[in-house]
Amino acid sequence: MRSADDWLALLQTVPDPEIPVLNVVEMGIVRGVESTDAAVKVRITPTYMGCPAMDAIADDIQAKLGPLAAQENKKLGVDLVYAPAWTTDWLTEEAKAKLEAYGIAPPGKTTDKRALSGDAPLVRCPKCKSTATELVSLFGSTACKAHYRCNDCAEPFDHFKCI
Amino acid sequence: MNARFEYLLRLGDDALILGQQLGLWTGHGPVLEEDIALTNIGLDQIGQARAWLTLAGKAEGTGRDEDKLAYFRTPSQFRNALLCERPNGHFGDTIARQFLFDAYAVSLHAALSGSHDPEIAAIARKSAKESAYHLRHSRAWMVRLGDGTEESQAKVQQSLDALLPYAGDLFHSDAVTQQAISEGWGADPATFRAAWDSAVSEMCTEARLIRPEPAPEQVGGREGRHTERLSFLLAEMQVLPRTYPDAQW
Numbered sequence: 001m002r003s004a005d006d007w008l009a010l011l012q013t014v015p016d017p018e019i020p021v022l023n024v025v026e027m028g029i030v031r032g033v034e035s036t037d038a039a040v041k042v043r044i045t046p047t048y049m050g051c052p053a054m055d056a057i058a059d060d061i062q063a064k065l066g067p068l069a070a071q072e073n074k075k076l077g078v079d080l081v082y083a084p085a086w087t088t089d090w091l092t093e094e095a096k097a098k099l100e101a102y103g104i105a106p107p108g109k110t111t112d113k114r115a116l117s118g119d120a121p122l123v124r125c126p127k128c129k130s131t132a133t134e135l136v137s138l139f140g141s142t143a144c145k146a147h148y149r150c151n152d153c154a155e156p157f158d159h160f161k162c163i
Numbered sequence: 164m165n166a167r168f169e170y171l172l173r174l175g176d177d178a179l180i181l182g183q184q185l186g187l188w189t190g191h192g193p194v195l196e197e198d199i200a201l202t203n204i205g206l207d208q209i210g211q212a213r214a215w216l217t218l219a220g221k222a223e224g225t226g227r228d229e230d231k232l233a234y235f236r237t238p239s240q241f242r243n244a245l246l247c248e249r250p251n252g253h254f255g256d257t258i259a260r261q262f263l264f265d266a267y268a269v270s271l272h273a274a275l276s277g278s279h280d281p282e283i284a285a286i287a288r289k290s291a292k293e294s295a296y297h298l299r300h301s302r303a304w305m306v307r308l309g310d311g312t313e314e315s316q317a318k319v320q321q322s323l324d325a326l327l328p329y330a331g332d333l334f335h336s337d338a339v340t341q342q343a344i345s346e347g348w349g350a351d352p353a354t355f356r357a358a359w360d361s362a363v364s365e366m367c368t369e370a371r372l373i374r375p376e377p378a379p380e381q382v383g384g385r386e387g388r389h390t391e392r393l394s395f396l397l398a399e400m401q402v403l404p405r406t407y408p409d410a411q412w
Contacts, residue, residue, distance in 0.1 A: 049289055050182075050210025082214065083285030085292060137196035138300045139203040147196065163292045 001072055004035045007065065011042065014064050017056045018142050021102040024057055028090030031081055039075045040065065047086050048143035054080065088162050099160060100126045105133075105148065107162035123159050125150035166342040167222040169242065170349050171283075172232070173339075173385055175215030176243035179233055180393070181264060182208030183400050184251055193254050200300060201257065207293045214286045234404040238394045239387040244332035248384070248393045252322065255315065258304045259322035265298035266362040267333045267352070274350035283348055302366055309370025316371065323367075324375045331380025334359075339385075 002010075011033065012025045024030050024044070031043040042061055046054050058078040069076040088107035091099075096106035105123050122131045130152035138161075140147040145158040185205030192198025216229040246264060251257045272294050275287030308319040336353045343349020367374040383389065404410065 046210070046289075048207055048210060049214060049286075049293060050206035050208070052206070081285075082289050083281070085285075085289040137200055138296065139196070139200035141199075143203055143206055147199075161296070163296070 002035065002068070004033045007033045007035055007040055007042070010065055010068065011061065014057075014060050017053045017060065019099070019102070019104070021098050022091075022095055024061070026092065026095040026098075028086060029057060035074075037074075039077055040069045041077045041079060043079050043081050045081050045084075045086050051143050053142075086163075088160060091160075100124075103127070103157060104145065105157055105159040107160040110162055123148055125153060125155055126157055127155040128153040164338070165223060166339045167348070168219055169339045170343050171215050171219035171222055172242040173244075175212050175219055175229075175232070176241050177247050177264075177333075178208045178215060179212035180241070180243040180247040180396065181261075182206070182212055183396060184247070185257075185261075187251055188257065197254070204261070204297050204300070207297065211286070211290050211293070214289075218282055218286070230404065234401045238389050238397055241384075241387065241389065241393060241397070243384050243389075243393075244329075244335075245381050245384040245390060246326065246329040246332060248390060248396060249326060249329055250392055253318065255308055255319040256322045256326070258301055258308065259319060259326050261297065262301040262305050262366065263326060263330045263363070264333070265294055265301050266359050266366075267330070267355075268294035269298050269362075270355035270358050271350060271352065274355060278349065279347035305366050305372070306370040309367075309372040319370075320372050323372060327363075327375050328378045329381045330359075332382045332384045335382055335385045337385065 008025065008030070011030050012023045014024045016022050016024055016027050016029070019027070027047070029044050029047065031045050033043075034041045042065070044054070044057060044061070058080075061078050062076060066076045087110055089110050091106065099106040103126050105126050108122075123133050123135075124131050125133050125148075128150060130150055132151040133148050134151060135146065136149050136156070137147040140158045142158075144161055146161050147156070148159045149156050182205045185201050185208065188198060188201040188205070190198065192201055212233070213229050216232045220227045220229065220232055246260060249256070249260055269291070272287045272291035276284055276291055278284040278287060305319065308315040310316070334352045334356045336351060340349065340351050340353075344351045364374055366372075
C-alpha cells in the first residue's frame, strides 16, 4: 500500500497542461495528499480563479492516479481549495530555472517592494539574459503570464506574473 | 429572506455579468494585446463568479449549483449592480466601466478578506490579488486615454460622465448588507465609498479628466430592477443550456 509520500511522488509525474516543463507539484497547485484505508484525497488550488486548466489538471490526476488507487480498492478524490491563495513564492528556485530554460521569465519574490509601488521589477530576457526588457502587456498567453519584449535581442517572451 | 444567499448572489452576479461582457470583446479588441487583456480579465471574473455562485447555491440549500444559478434565472432574479450591465460601447466605455468596478472591487475584496466566514474570506483573498492587477490595467488605460489625444480624451470623458451615475448601485446598503455586517461575514459597501471616491478623483487628476458633478444615481440592480440590456445579454448567455438543459460539453 502506498503512503501519502508515494502518492505525492506520483503527482510529480503529472505535468501542468499549459506549462508542461513543470509538474503540478512544482507549480504549487497540489496543496496536500491524504491516504486513508478507503480513499486517497488530493487537494489542488487554482493559480487564478478562472484558470481554465483546473478541470484538465483534475482529470489528468484522476487518469494517472485513479487506476493505481483502484488497485488498492481506494477511491481517488480531487478537491479544489481556495485558501491559502496561490502565490508565485511557492515556485522553487529549481522550478524557476526550468521556466527560464523553457523560455518563460520566472517571477521575482512578492516581497519585492517594487511590486507594491507599481514600479516594474527587473525582468530578465530568458534568451539573452539582458535586463533591458519592456512590458508589452500586463496580460499574456495564459492567466498567469504577462507579455514582455527584449530590447537587446528583440525576443518577445512571457513573464510569469508575480502574485 | 435568506440574506446570505442574496448577498452572495450580488457578488457572483457582478462578476458573472461583467465577465460575460468582457468575453464579448474576443476577436474585437483594438489591438491583439488588449483583446487578450480584456478576455483575461473576463476569465478571472467568471472564475470569481463560479466560486461565489457555488457558495450562494450552498447558502440557499435547495441544490442549485453555479450553472443552475447562472443559466436558469430570469433578469429580475439577477442581483448585479447596474454598472456591470452597461453596454461595452467603444474601448473607452469598457475601460471606464472596468476602472469604476475595479476600484470598488479592490476595497470590497480587502474588506471581505476579514470575513468571519472562512469560505468567503478564502475567495476574497484570492480575488483581491486579481482585482488589484485589473485595477492597475484599467487605471493605466484611463490615464493613457485621458492624457492622450484630443479625441481619446473627449471620448473617455463622455464614458466617465455617462457611467458614473450607475456606480451608485455598488454602494447600495439595505437589510441584506446590514445583516451581513452584524453577523460578521459580509462587508458594508458604504464604508469604502470614500476610498473609492478618492481613487476616482486621483485618477481624474492624473488623467486630466474632469470629475463629473454628482448626478442622481441609478439604482435597482440589487433588487432585480434592471435595464433592458440585461435581458438581451442573458438571452445570449443562456440560450444553449435553456435549449438543451442537460447538455454536457
